[in-house]
Amino acid sequence: MRTLSYAQAIREAHAQLLASDARVFVIGQGLWSPWYAGSSLEDLDQEFSCARMVDTPVSESAASGLALGAALAGMRPIVFHPRMDFMLLALDPIVNQAANWSYMFAGQVSAPLVVRAVVNRGGEQGAQHSQAVHAMFMHVPGLKVVMPSTPYDAKGLLIAAIEDPNPVLYIDDRWLYGATGPVPEAMYQVPIGRAALRRKGSDVTLVGISFMAAEAVKAAETLAGEGIDAEVIDLRSLKPWDQEMVIESAQKTGRAVVADPGWRTAGASAEIAAEISAQAFRELRAPVERVTLPDAPAPTSRTEERAYYPGAADIAEAARRTLKRPASKEAAA
Amino acid sequence: MRTLSYAQAIREAHAQLLASDARVFVIGQGLWSPWYAGSSLEDLDQEFSCARMVDTPVSESAASGLALGAALAGMRPIVFHPRMDFMLLALDPIVNQAANWSYMFAGQVSAPLVVRAVVNRGGEQGAQHSQAVHAMFMHVPGLKVVMPSTPYDAKGLLIAAIEDPNPVLYIDDRWLYGATGPVPEAMYQVPIGRAALRRKGSDVTLVGISFMAAEAVKAAETLAGEGIDAEVIDLRSLKPWDQEMVIESAQKTGRAVVADPGWRTAGASAEIAAEISAQAFRELRAPVERVTLPDAPAPTSRTEERAYYPGAADIAEAARRTLKRPASKEAAA
Amino acid sequence: MIHETYSTNWLLARWETMTRIRRAEEAIAQMVERGEARCPCHLAIGQEAVAAGVCAALTRRDSVWGGHRSHGHYLAKGGSLEGLFAEILGKETGCSGGRGGSMHLAAPEVGILGTVPIVAATVPLAAGAAFAYRMRGEDRVAVSFFGDGALEEGALHETMNAAALYRLPVIFICENNLYSSHLHWSERRVADNLDKAGEFHSIPGDRVDGNDVVAVYEAALAAAGRARAGEGPSLIECRTFRWRGHVGASYDLDVGVKRRGELSQWIERDPIARVQAALSRRFVRGMDERRAEIDREIQGALEAARRAPSPPPGRVLEHVWQEAACAR
Amino acid sequence: MIHETYSTNWLLARWETMTRIRRAEEAIAQMVERGEARCPCHLAIGQEAVAAGVCAALTRRDSVWGGHRSHGHYLAKGGSLEGLFAEILGKETGCSGGRGGSMHLAAPEVGILGTVPIVAATVPLAAGAAFAYRMRGEDRVAVSFFGDGALEEGALHETMNAAALYRLPVIFICENNLYSSHLHWSERRVADNLDKAGEFHSIPGDRVDGNDVVAVYEAALAAAGRARAGEGPSLIECRTFRWRGHVGASYDLDVGVKRRGELSQWIERDPIARVQAALSRRFVRGMDERRAEIDREIQGALEAARRAPSPPPGRVLEHVWQEAACAR
Numbered sequence A, B: 001m002r003t004l005s006y007a008q009a010i011r012e013a014h015a016q017l018l019a020s021d022a023r024v025f026v027i028g029q030g031l032w033s034p035w036y037a038g039s040s041l042e043d044l045d046q047e048f049s050c051a052r053m054v055d056t057p058v059s060e061s062a063a064s065g066l067a068l069g070a071a072l073a074g075m076r077p078i079v080f081h082p083r084m085d086f087m088l089l090a091l092d093p094i095v096n097q098a099a100n101w102s103y104m105f106a107g108q109v110s111a112p113l114v115v116r117a118v119v120n121r122g123g124e125q126g127a128q129h130s131q132a133v134h135a136m137f138m139h140v141p142g143l144k145v146v147m148p149s150t151p152y153d154a155k156g157l158l159i160a161a162i163e164d165p166n167p168v169l170y171i172d173d174r175w176l177y178g179a180t181g182p183v184p185e186a187m188y189q190v191p192i193g194r195a196a197l198r199r200k201g202s203d204v205t206l207v208g209i210s211f212m213a214a215e216a217v218k219a220a221e222t223l224a225g226e227g228i229d230a231e232v233i234d235l236r237s238l239k240p241w242d243q244e245m246v247i248e249s250a251q252k253t254g255r256a257v258v259a260d261p262g263w264r265t266a267g268a269s270a271e272i273a274a275e276i277s278a279q280a281f282r283e284l285r286a287p288v289e290r291v292t293l294p295d296a297p298a299p300t301s302r303t304e305e306r307a308y309y310p311g312a313a314d315i316a317e318a319a320r321r322t323l324k325r326p327a328s329k330e331a332a333a
Numbered sequence C, D: 001m002i003h004e005t006y007s008t009n010w011l012l013a014r015w016e017t018m019t020r021i022r023r024a025e026e027a028i029a030q031m032v033e034r035g036e037a038r039c040p041c042h043l044a045i046g047q048e049a050v051a052a053g054v055c056a057a058l059t060r061r062d063s064v065w066g067g068h069r070s071h072g073h074y075l076a077k078g079g080s081l082e083g084l085f086a087e088i089l090g091k092e093t094g095c096s097g098g099r100g101g102s103m104h105l106a107a108p109e110v111g112i113l114g115t116v117p118i119v120a121a122t123v124p125l126a127a128g129a130a131f132a133y134r135m136r137g138e139d140r141v142a143v144s145f146f147g148d149g150a151l152e153e154g155a156l157h158e159t160m161n162a163a164a165l166y167r168l169p170v171i172f173i174c175e176n177n178l179y180s181s182h183l184h185w186s187e188r189r190v191a192d193n194l195d196k197a198g199e200f201h202s203i204p205g206d207r208v209d210g211n212d213v214v215a216v217y218e219a220a221l222a223a224a225g226r227a228r229a230g231e232g233p234s235l236i237e238c239r240t241f242r243w244r245g246h247v248g249a250s251y252d253l254d255v256g257v258k259r260r261g262e263l264s265q266w267i268e269r270d271p272i273a274r275v276q277a278a279l280s281r282r283f284v285r286g287m288d289e290r291r292a293e294i295d296r297e298i299q300g301a302l303e304a305a306r307r308a309p310s311p312p313p314g315r316v317l318e319h320v321w322q323e324a325a326c327a328r
């Protein structure tokens, strides 16, 4: 199979959707510029015209509302927010309106809106350009939330999001744009709500979200070298999330680490840890560990950024704790 | 001690703060009208002038930003949102700005802003006038979040919120406005971050938030009649929350029910259940139970509202489950 | 005033629409007073000419979008009376399946994809529907009804910029009833110039007597013409007044809103009485029977709504998500 | 053009401020090119007259509020060079303690309570500070600097309404550099009339040549006068141009933004050269030494910033919450 980068896979999904479905268009801030979407939307304006790749004024709320209105009127828009932080200016159309529309009118009107938000962290950008607030949206009934970590899922989940009759929040992470992997050329869907088993294992379950799913895979390799056989689940969908796969795995291994690129308190990791703790109550042999951002805004300086962002080493360390293995030397240092 | 209603206690806190601190003012939509704040702000405009009780145009974002700017410039504003749903239009000033301000400038500038949001549910108002989305804000570093359930705490927490140098989200619930209780006449603070033990017990810990804390007290009475001795903790503060009291209690009783007036998935109850499960891992004798709203927007019709909102009976039932007691007859019916 | 060029039939049709709205809302007021309607109801009694005049300029395929005070929009566009009453009573047969109450009305079959009570929320949605029409090359117009208060929400200004930029076939109808809940306009802004709200975006603005159904109709027709001709959005400020209070059946005088003087002046400018006067000048007969017929229609719809079942509690989780998109 | 009524000293002071900004930003551009500065830097080279002209009309106790492109505002208001460089290098001695980088600058001692990069975010904050001044009866003015793009955000329009309604001592300075990142104004709106942005709220609007420091100063002084006299807000559109790209050191020509022709025209209208020409017409000498002096100052600040320590990683959780409010 071909290999594509994560950004290329997102671009291809857009291109194929635009080519195959006249109802699809993209609207939002930064579509025509390399600053905002990286290569994930490159030249789509030239390929499909600026009329279907609508780069808007700096008006997050109206752009999102416009997209929702078009969706209610039968289109399949993707509204683009180059940083999740900016999307917070559009909470009314997303949370009050899109999420509730089907329910409020007892299913008479569909809101097939895709909201795409990019997590764009690090690079000394600081508190207002780095936020990963997926947990806020995971909380909202009526929304679906997906966070792919591989090129394959990046393409398949975007297509699934467009096909879904409900509002879907699609969150990609710039830190994954360069990651490569096999991606079929044809259009395909990755089912929303199903996790992916990235590695079978028997000692501990690592549940990863988005970038942290990729880190969990790395952590599992490290752990394998120490004789720890980790099972790795990439959640892919946050709402609904694949309780079945996660719970079964935790019941099997008796240990779990949840790795989330968001903040800790009341984050996605809390939901997953709470459910594992309840549903695998008998089988768990250690408390569920959560590896998350600390409860602090993003700093800017490189030294503080390094201290701030967790990664594979932290996941491995948490896995060792569930197994009561001694901390690794680096971690101890 | 005097007895006041919850609404009167809120009003008294406002009045005393306005009288004693020239930096305090209230700004927001609906201050001069009985429709929005119930009696919780009654006649304060006449007592303290419309210049300090600023009823604004319908501009949630600007009103919140104005309040924040005034706070940065040394005032102690309370920005009022008569429904939490409307506050979603002001997420930028609250989440991107107020919450981050201290951190972004390394503590050089304080943002002593109180954001007051009213949860105003039921009454067939439906999906956009009923939301209790405190969990979204509990997730945000830099904010504090309090949710009083008694008149005493309603007064003491508002005063504490004003005294706090950080942005504090103060959430009150219209369903509690008529509740009465003892309230000292003098000004006093209820410390932010400390829960209240409402009932000592040994069989199961009921952790309640806001309206559901009041329901938990009722549930404990019912349970007492069945020989179940429940300990009831009113969380009062969501961020930071009193892990010490909650965890110690859960360790003691070995059983816990978290009762939250918000939605289930990724809600406040998830955080509390996850922490109890992890920190009382050895002591827990049953999975932590969560009593929450279902993952659905608020309906309107009375029949559906009744099915939608949980209460004391649901808490009692959850407690019985932790003790493997048979379900009560009504619940089974 | 009532222009002579309009046929008697045309005037009668407007009179009928306005009277149906008036009588339906008076029935709702009674339901509120009796405690039979429990959801918050915002009545537009006194403002009927705006809904009736605008919708007369539209086709069934055009869409209208409203807010918390939208009974009139819903009825003028052709929504069913029984669906409205049933919705307000929280019945399964309501136009929103009993999920919305007075503040959330839908009638997709006549171009109402939803009215919701977050102030200004449907304004960008209307523009988005217009965006869809323009993209698909359809000859359709979207109308956004909103109040004077809605112009205080930033999203409305963002939307006007977008509508002008994309030359959207959208009409912004500002129903300026001088109040936003308890606050008079002068407590909320410095200038009485809402017709100029779109000027910054070169959106033509018109100010009309919102109690003159012909004036409203003509302005809306001109705006619809521009929209259909690809000339983009228009804004119409319709000056009017709600007789009843902000919410519920009372007249606001009970809650300290000082508008007694204004109220009596505006009641004299009753939009229905004005059309009726024109009709009587033309010696049109049978107005009493016509009114009685409307009342029978209302009574019938109300009784049907009362008989309808409430939604069964067991289905409260339905429609959070859809399995398949509704055909549109 | 440069008015004859201004003293040589006055003109020299403006020249010095603008030159300090220019040279500091050129140094920052080099730091970006070398990879020494890693945070996103938005340079205002070419726009110096706006910051310098406005701040000349203010006192130390007045506050200014900015956004992502605020090096000039910070320096013109009196922020320290070393604090700026250290911040951009992510050092503990930075004006924001190394927590903000170029996009988050603070200098409370000279009235900068924070600049942040969410477009339009500080506009309501500036109005809020003005609200505080008015409430306390202080003779202070708040200035809100924002770009042409910021007028597309609804919050800005909400804020203008509030500022007009409460007659706040706030000045809205729109630095119209014709672009919002890669988009020319004509791709974002239909009319070139940003000076009219406040008209709907009766806010007086002025359009000035933003590359003429005297014109900017005079407009700002008039606006500050109105604010201090209790006459409320003003808006000034300063037409200018950024020479460099939206972000970073390059000229944008690399990323397909077609503005080569415009750029060379605007470089000819260099605001610093214009003052310098006026000074040379007055036979002011020693300009080279003055420039060398500024460069030495910059070099010294830069070296001090380089020597300063990075924040220790162990303190990354500090200042999420404060124990006690900062004195203000």
Ligand SMILES: Cc1ncc(C[n+]2csc(CCOP(=O)(O)OP(=O)(O)O)c2C)c(N)n1
Pocket: B029, B058, B060, B086, B089, C068, C069, C117, C118, C119, C146, C147, C148, C149, C150, C151, C177, C179, C180, C181, C246
């Ligand atoms: C975002 C938001 N803020 C506040 C409210 C509360 N509210 C409901 S109706 C209303 C007044 C609206 O006034 P206007 O737009 O003039 O419409 P009218 O009621 O006069 O028809 C307000 C403030 C709301 N529903 N939504």
Ligand SMILES: Cc1ncc(C[n+]2csc(CCOP(=O)(O)OP(=O)(O)O)c2C)c(N)n1
Pocket: A029, A058, A060, A086, A089, D068, D069, D117, D118, D119, D146, D147, D148, D149, D150, D151, D177, D179, D180, D181, D246
């Ligand atoms: C709310 C928000 N949306 C989008 C962005 C991305 N962004 C950063 S700067 C900018 C352009 C702003 O243009 P303008 O206001 O004209 O200022 P200029 O860059 O020209 O100085 C944009 C869109 C942002 N920072 N914040």
Ligand SMILES: [Mg+2]
Pocket: C147, C148, C149, C175, C176, C177, C178, C179, C180, C181
């Ligand atoms: Mg009104």
Ligand SMILES: [Mg+2]
Pocket: D147, D148, D149, D175, D176, D177, D178, D179, D180, D181
């Ligand atoms: Mg610009």
